Amino acid sequence: MDILVFRLNHTSSAELAELEKSCFSDPWTVGMFRDSFNDPLTRCFGASVGGKTVGFGMMMAVAEEGEILRIAVRPELRRGGIGRALMQTMVDAAAEEGLTSMTLEVRASNIPATELYKAFGFEEIAIRKNYYEHPTEDARIMEKKLCSYSQ
Numbered sequence: 001m002d003i004l005v006f007r008l009n010h011t012s013s014a015e016l017a018e019l020e021k022s023c024f025s026d027p028w029t030v031g032m033f034r035d036s037f038n039d040p041l042t043r044c045f046g047a048s049v050g051g052k053t054v055g056f057g058m059m060m061a062v063a064e065e066g067e068i069l070r071i072a073v074r075p076e077l078r079r080g081g082i083g084r085a086l087m088q089t090m091v092d093a094a095a096e097e098g099l100t101s102m103t104l105e106v107r108a109s110n111i112p113a114t115e116l117y118k119a120f121g122f123e124e125i126a127i128r129k130n131y132y133e134h135p136t137e138d139a140r141i142m143e144k145k146l147c148s149y150s151q
């Protein structure tokens with residue numbers, strides 16, 4: 001499978017909101033994506049296969065820390081390396097910007113995402129009780145220390 005990863009901007013908000021519906025029980029809306037794209041601290045990457053956007057990853061950079069806000073791949077194309085390609089792009093982007101660490105939150109029951117994050121060296125640093133709604137669930141807080149390319 002040929003996977004192309006590229007930078008996305010606000011013009012993709014509607015497409016990403018559609019993709020979210022097939023991936024999350026609490027999908028982001030078009031307005032939430034537009035707000036995120038308007039934030040200069042946000043970076044968003046899409047992954048395409050055969051010219052169609054089939055996944056995306058969104059992160060935020062605040063001071064020296066990065067936060068992964070979202071990552072999703074169309075259900076029928078999972079386990080094909082698209083999530084890995086998006087994660088690699090975000091980790092590389094964070095290191096190129098000189099960020100020193102990345103954090104994220106993940107539902108405690110979300111094994112695929114947790115395994116993906118572990119494969120990139122993220123480690124659990126805390127549990128946030130009942131953090132998520134629809135359904136109510138704990139969040140794992142995970143962190144990865146980075147060696148920036150500029151060092």
Ligand SMILES: CC(C)(COP(=O)(O)OP(=O)(O)OC[C@H]1O[C@@H](n2cnc3c(N)ncnc32)[C@H](O)[C@@H]1OP(=O)(O)O)[C@@H](O)C(=O)NCCC(=O)NCCS
Nearest residue numbers: 070071072073078079080081082083084112113115116119
């Ligand atoms: C998490 C998600 C993005 C992974 O995308 P993907 O394209 O299937 O991931 P990849 O094929 O690149 O897998 C990379 C690694 O992640 C781990 N992984 C992915 N899916 C897994 C699963 N179902 N079970 C166990 N490990 C899994 C494995 O380590 C895998 O490496 P391997 O294939 O060599 O074993 C995808 O499952 C998804 O969109 N889930 C719904 C949205 C979501 O929960 N997002 C995260 C919360 S913000």
